[in-house]
Amino acid sequence: MGTMAEHERDERDALRPFHRRFFQRDPRSVARELLGCWLWTETIEGLTGGVIVETEAYLAEGDSACHAARGETRGNRAMFGPSGHAYVYVIHARHCFNIVTEGIGIGSAVLIRALEPRWGCSLMEQRRGRTNAKELTSGPARLCEALGITRDHDGRDLLAPGTTDLGLAKPPSHQRLELGPILSTPRIGVTSAHELEYRYVLAGSRYLSRSLTAKPRKQ
Template sequence: MERYKPLDFEFYTQPTLELARSLLGCLLVKETAKGTASGYIVETEAYAGPMDRAAHSYNNRRTKRTEIMFGESGSIYTYVMHTHCLVNVVCGGLDKPEAVLIRAVEPVDGIELMFDRRGTSTLKSLTSGPGKLTKALGITMDDYGGTFTMPPLYITEGITPDSVSIGPRIGIANSGEAASYPWRFWITRNPFVSR
């Protein structure tokens, strides 16, 4: 497969909510020794940093895990939750720890490799969740602190969504009023959206 051209740094300097929407339709690519796998981003969630009770960086919480969130926009923030690795796009700029969680992708390249990694034969469930997509694409904690502007993990231009839906984020019921913020974005009726 011919290598795609990663999006420039400037793309990641958009305001967080705009970036979360702009990422829809972009192609998430991971190159590994076993091959390249990719998928169109079909679902995202925005996390607006210190003022957002659902964000890991709420109240400017700076830990070993969240350190990269205080770095350059376009950096890769991976973390483990319930044994699953999740991947986020850092945004907001230096010392403004905001991020966009990539929740689901539509498989494009390396589908057989994805099936092998996931141990499933059902296309629809292959990448329809934040833990599923990282396992399928081969995204791990080793990607933490890298940048989406260059291989092995990067984002390129993709498709333009026909319609985008907006609603509350998932799995953050204990975050007060932040639980109802309409900061989840997804490509309407895409079968790979997590729910």
């Protein structure tokens, strides 16, 4: 009793799991409501994870920046699968993690862009090759590296414990992060649909992938 590992386990035992219905909705609603929720992986190496502080929604209709916009391919197949499953893609030799929304055949998802580190910081430091807490999980590819998320997780059901080392849940009410205001901004890095403000952030977080005051980079 009282070890860090046991404390972490107790914490997560009190978690409130998601129901499939939560993901069978407009990705903009899901993206907003995932802020403050907990994401983790538990592998042979250990437990790593944190609190979601930044997300982006990608819509099936009228969103040219969405990977599903040009139809289903081998790479984005998971996006057209059931909601609540992982969609992991590779870009610039790095992985990015999404959660599929709505339902089969639709093609929408929420990209997880940043976490506030919370569990397994030493393992995350090891995987990332750096110790600055702000650089561990503040970016879609950074958090995948820190949590050990790869294409191997593509298509995994997040709502089927025991079939995956990925975990996602609402925190117990007494453990909620002070949310602060939720702001929406244009999405980062997209080469089209700049006008759609489907990036959602906890405005007070120190762990965003891009500060709210930073000038948008050339895209």
